[in-house]
Every structure is written in C-alpha cells, then in structure tokens.
Amino acid sequence: MRETTAAAAALLVALTGAAHAETQINVVGNLGITTQSRELERPFWEEKIGELSNGEIKANFKPFNEIGLKGPEIFRLLGTGVMNIATGQLGHSSGDVPINDATDLAGLSPTIEEFKAVTDAFRGPLTEYYADKLGLVILTMQSYQAQILYCRDELKGLADLKGRKIRSSGASQADFIEYFGGTAVAMSFGEVQQGLQQGVIDCAITGTLGGYMAKWSEGADYLYTLPVNWGAGSTMANKAWWDGQSEEVRQTIIEGLGDLEAEMWALNAKENEIGIACNTSGPCPEGEPAGMVRVDPSPEDVELRRKALVEAVLPGFKRRCGDECAGIFNETIGEVVGLTIE
Structure with missing residues (x-):
C-alpha cells in the first residue's frame, strides 16, 4: 500500500501540466518505445483530442515507463484517481483480476482475426465487471502483435x-x-x-x-x-472522474478513441510479420x-x-x-x- 501511495504521489507531479484548457485530462499511456504508442497513442492525446474538441480538451500525456511505472500497477493506480485515463495490458494485472485473462488466454487465438472476434464477444461482460467491481470504464480494447x-x-x-x-x-x-x-x-x-x-x-x-x-x-x-x-490491452477511465464530465466531453473522447482503437488493430495486424522480419x-x-x-x-x-x-x-x-x-x-x-x- 505504501508503494502504491508513493507511486501515486510521484504520478501527480509527473502529470501536472501548465495547460489552461477547459477540461484537462491526466493520461498514462502504454509502453513508450512501441510504434503503437509513438505513432498512434501519443499523437492522439497530444494533438488530435485538442482538434476534435476545438481546444476544449487538453491531455497531459506520459507513457507509463517514462514516469517510473512497471505496468502491473497501472489500473490499480487509475482506480485511486491519481490519473484520469490510462492504457495498459490486461494480462499484467490478471493475478489481481483473473477475469482479465479471459480474452487472451495462452493458446486461445491462433490468429489476430480470431483474437478480435473473441475480444468483441467478451467486451460487454468485461465492461460491466470493471464498472461494477473496480470503478473503471473501459473505453477501448486492442491487441499488440503476436x-x-x-x-x-x-x-x-x-x-x-x-x-x-x-x-x-x-x-x-x-x-x-x-x-x-x-x-x-x-x-x-x-x-x-x-x-x-x-x-x-x-x-x-x-x-x-x-x-x-x-x-x-x-x-x-x-x-x-x-x-x-x-497482449490484450485496454484504455480505461476512472469512473468517478468520467461520470463527472459533461456529455459533450465524454462523447468527444469516445468517438476519438473509437477511431484510435480501429487504427491500433490495423497497425498490429500489419506489424506482426514486420516484427518477425x-x-x-x-x-x-x-x-x-x-x-x-x-x-x-x-x-x-x-x-x-x-x-x-x-x-x-x-x-x-x-x-x-x-x-x-x-x-x-x-x-x-x-x-x-x-x-x-x-
């Protein structure tokens, strides 16, 4: 618990920006060295969300590895409210939340197309579980490469x-x-x-x-x-924070992240063989x-x-x-x- 509290305090400092937009969002992103983060996630939060909202939403964005986190603690910290939105791999916290493994059990999906179908099938139950049990709102569900x-x-x-x-x-x-x-x-x-x-x-x-x-x-x-x-991943929001946002802000984020999610799936399908090469x-x-x-x-x-x-x-x-x-x-x-x- 002390480690979580210390990490939360450090995060608060790392994510504090000088922006003065109407709605500021503290966002922790996935592993910063990945193309998914560099080419899609970072540009979305640093540029596109502002464009989509006509400057009304400003995100303070940092990949988790750039602020000293290791991965498994991300969604736990999100639940404390120290950040508003975060992206992480579901399997990293499956020890604490066993249902996280459901869509991405080892050996379950031989192809990314099968993994996408499995993810779509389980999205509703997982979304309900996170909202009811953990106080988090699932905004995206995506893959990495094999x-x-x-x-x-x-x-x-x-x-x-x-x-x-x-x-x-x-x-x-x-x-x-x-x-x-x-x-x-x-x-x-x-x-x-x-x-x-x-x-x-x-x-x-x-x-x-x-x-x-x-x-x-x-x-x-x-x-x-x-x-x-x-490597099942998800972008989630702290539910208490999310429920406190205007319908306009929520809808802008949902629509923007819907496009981002589709881009992530397409990128990982393309990059699978590229990575092997x-x-x-x-x-x-x-x-x-x-x-x-x-x-x-x-x-x-x-x-x-x-x-x-x-x-x-x-x-x-x-x-x-x-x-x-x-x-x-x-x-x-x-x-x-x-x-x-x-």
Whole structure:
C-alpha cells in the first residue's frame, strides 16, 4: 500500500501540466518505445483530442515507463484517481483480476482475426465487471502483435521449454509454460534485455516488434514464431472522474478513441510479420535486421498449443476466476472458439 501511495504521489507531479484548457485530462499511456504508442497513442492525446474538441480538451500525456511505472500497477493506480485515463495490458494485472485473462488466454487465438472476434464477444461482460467491481470504464480494447518466444539457446519446439526459465506476462502464460516443464518468471519489460544477456532467464515472451524495439536480440538468438497470445490491452477511465464530465466531453473522447482503437488493430495486424522480419533477416523499416534465427512451428506444435490450452490453461483460468466467470466465458468466448470450460 505504501508503494502504491508513493507511486501515486510521484504520478501527480509527473502529470501536472501548465495547460489552461477547459477540461484537462491526466493520461498514462502504454509502453513508450512501441510504434503503437509513438505513432498512434501519443499523437492522439497530444494533438488530435485538442482538434476534435476545438481546444476544449487538453491531455497531459506520459507513457507509463517514462514516469517510473512497471505496468502491473497501472489500473490499480487509475482506480485511486491519481490519473484520469490510462492504457495498459490486461494480462499484467490478471493475478489481481483473473477475469482479465479471459480474452487472451495462452493458446486461445491462433490468429489476430480470431483474437478480435473473441475480444468483441467478451467486451460487454468485461465492461460491466470493471464498472461494477473496480470503478473503471473501459473505453477501448486492442491487441499488440503476436506474443512469441525469444530464447538465448536453440529452440526447435515447445518440448524444448522443459527446464528453462521463461519471462511471462500474466497467469495464463505461466500455465502454458509450466505445462511444458518450464519455469515462469515474473519480470518487468524493462528488465528483460539484461536478464537475457546475463542468463537470469533463458527465454522471454513479448510482441514481435516490441521485442525488436527493446533490443532483446542482444540477449537472445532464437525467435520461435508460434503465437502464444496477443497482449490484450485496454484504455480505461476512472469512473468517478468520467461520470463527472459533461456529455459533450465524454462523447468527444469516445468517438476519438473509437477511431484510435480501429487504427491500433490495423497497425498490429500489419506489424506482426514486420516484427518477425526485423528480428531476423529483414527487410526492416524500423532499423537494421537483428539477425536472430527464425524457428517456425511444426504442425505438431500447433496441436500441442491447443492441448496445453485445454489441459492446463482453461482449468487454471477456472480455478482463479471461479465457476461464474467460467460460465460467462462459455456463453461468450466459448461460442466463438468452440470450447467449453468444464
């Protein structure tokens, strides 16, 4: 609790600007090194929201990593009201809020198109849960690129995860790793590159382009391209703050973020293969190709991914989230993917 209070105090200072617009918004954005943040999120809050509102809305915007946050605490801090709007990955806080994993369970969505359908199916129940239980309003739901494995040593397939220490993000990734005999390690994104270089971890999971931008190739030589999941993200508002805004302000933000959400989905669909190319032999529009060894999954591993989902990931999700949660999953996501949690 003291750590949360200290972080909140620091945030208050970091987000305080000198703007004098009619409505000022303190916004914490996602990881600043990502193209999603640089090319879409930052320009939206620093420029477009002002244009859409004819100068009536001004956002004080900072990516979470630029103000000393690690990621998992973002939505908890948003609930305290220290910021008004924030973007983060749902899986980062799935330990505290198990329902967060529902749309992005490891092994659930082999393609980004399937992940989008799953997300749409569960948006209503998740929105209701956040408003009722956590005092937060879901404004967007989006993806990153495929979350794949970066490994120091040769990796031919999922069976090679046995005995390795693997940085994971979220409880379902941990279930997936442990199903194959690996050890899931909690580690913030900013610590991973050094962890790989020093051998603290053997592998790590993140997006295809995010890992390139963070230079994970300096500690990892092998890129295993099987999508584990998709890095589900969301932009949310503190409900008490949101309810206190005028209908005009809320509608301007909703409409603007609706367009931004669509742009995020399109960007990540496009960048998935770009990230793989940048990490391996190119071509790479973001810089020099990293020269990692590309390892594509065998048909057997594609089947193993599904097996891990059914035998480990879904039971783990039910154990953490409960019978009611599993029932909602079955009525929504289950109908989309043809699965039932028993």
